[in-house]
Amino acid sequence: GAGVSQTPSNKVTEKGKYVELRCDPISGHTALYWYRQSLGQGPEFLIYFQGTGAADDSGLPNDRFFAVRPEGSVSTLKIQRTERGDSAVYLCASSSRGGVRGNEQFFGPGTRLTVL
Amino acid sequence: DQQVKQNSPSLSVQEGRISILNCDYTNSMFDYFLWYKKYPAEGPTFLISISSIKDKNEDGRFTVFLNKSAKHLSLHIVPSQPGDSAVYFCAASAQEYGNKLVFGAGTILRVKS
Numbered sequence: 496g497a498g499v500s501q502t503p504s505n506k507v508t509e510k511g512k513y514v515e516l517r518c519d520p521i522s523g524h525t526a527l528y529w530y531r532q533s534l535g536q537g538p539e540f541l542i543y544f545q546g547t548g549a550a551d552d553s554g555l556p557n558d559r560f561f562a563v564r565p566e567g568s569v570s571t572l573k574i575q576r577t578e579r580g581d582s583a584v585y586l587c588a589s590s591s592r593g594g595v596r597g598n599e600q601f602f603g604p605g606t607r608l609t610v611l
Numbered sequence: 612d613q614q615v616k617q618n619s620p621s622l623s624v625q626e627g628r629i630s631i632l633n634c635d636y637t638n639s640m641f642d643y644f645l646w647y648k649k650y651p652a653e654g655p656t657f658l659i660s661i662s663s664i665k666d667k668n669e670d671g672r673f674t675v676f677l678n679k680s681a682k683h684l685s686l687h688i689v690p691s692q693p694g695d696s697a698v699y700f701c702a703a704s705a706q707e708y709g710n711k712l713v714f715g716a717g718t719i720l721r722v723k724s
Contacts (some may be wrong), residue, residue, distance in 0.1 A: 499654070526710065537615070537700050537714030538655065551709050586654055590710075599645065600712065602654030 497521070499603035501587050507609045508577055516572040516606045520589030527570050528600055529562055530586040538586050544570060577610045584608075614638045615703050617715035626724045630688040634701030634715055637682065641703040645712065646675060646686045649698045658699075659686070691722045 500519045508514050520527050526545055530538035540554040544564045552562070559577075564570040574581055584607050588600035616635045624630045632646075642663040647655035661668040661675045661684070668675050674687045688695055698719050702712040 528710070528712075530712075530714075535716065537617075537702070537716050538712070540711040540713070543710055551711060554711065588654070599657040599660065600710075601657070602647075604652065604654045 499587055499589055499601055501585075501603040501606050503606060504604065505607045505609075507611065509611050510577060510579060512577050512610075514574050514577055514608065516574075516585050516608070518570045518572070518587030518589075518603060520568065520570070520587070521591075521601055524589035524591050524601075525567070526590045526600075527564060528588040528590075529570070529572050530588065530602075532584045532586055532605070534583075541572070574608075577608075579610050582608055582610045613716075614641075615701055615713050615715040617699075617701055617718050619718050620716075621719040621721070623721045623723060624691045626693055626722055627690045630686075630691045630695065630720055630722065632686040632688075632699050632701075632718050632720065634684050634686075635682060636684075636703050638703070638705065638713075639682070640705040640707055641713075642706055643704045644675070644677060644684050645702045645704075646673075647700045647702060647714075648695075649700060649717070655700055688720075691720075693722050693724045696720055696722050 502517045528543050529541040532538045543551040547567045559575045562572045584605040586605045588602045590600045645660040646658040649655045659673045677684045698717045700717045701715040
């Protein structure tokens, strides 16, 4: 079956611009996560959705970052006034249930964002 | 403050031999640990996990060992195969922190044939 998909695979933008990154989770997965991976580091948690609501957004670095999941499936990560430090690979993951130990997260291939 | 540390940036092993990847953590609240494998241009893929109530979990060629008193876990791959060459990430989670995973920086494993 289809895994987690993310679009675009690559995004190059200029400093100060607005970008949207999209994630399509595995069908039927209620939990969705966004992570950010900078060069030479592991993924860093940004936000977690259970259904349509953000259950934990403690990882969002500042108010330029926002994410939505209006119908409980596809999610969009939105970054306003991009800065060069936002350059990273943005990973999305989904799992069939949130809040259950042993319920592994399945990752998409990521979107590589480059801010010039 | 890195709560999950993988101190070896890379490891090179001969095909057929054992690969041992190490991971240390500092937060005693962590009670569930996972290993992910990542190939270039792909997302991390789940390999194996272990709960803090256990000290060992085995799945085929992969075994994870947990030493809670030392706050240390390791992933053993036996025998190593060239297709195992990838970046391996250790991750941890805590019941109190919900479902977020805290990752280490990763170890690049190269298996030479």
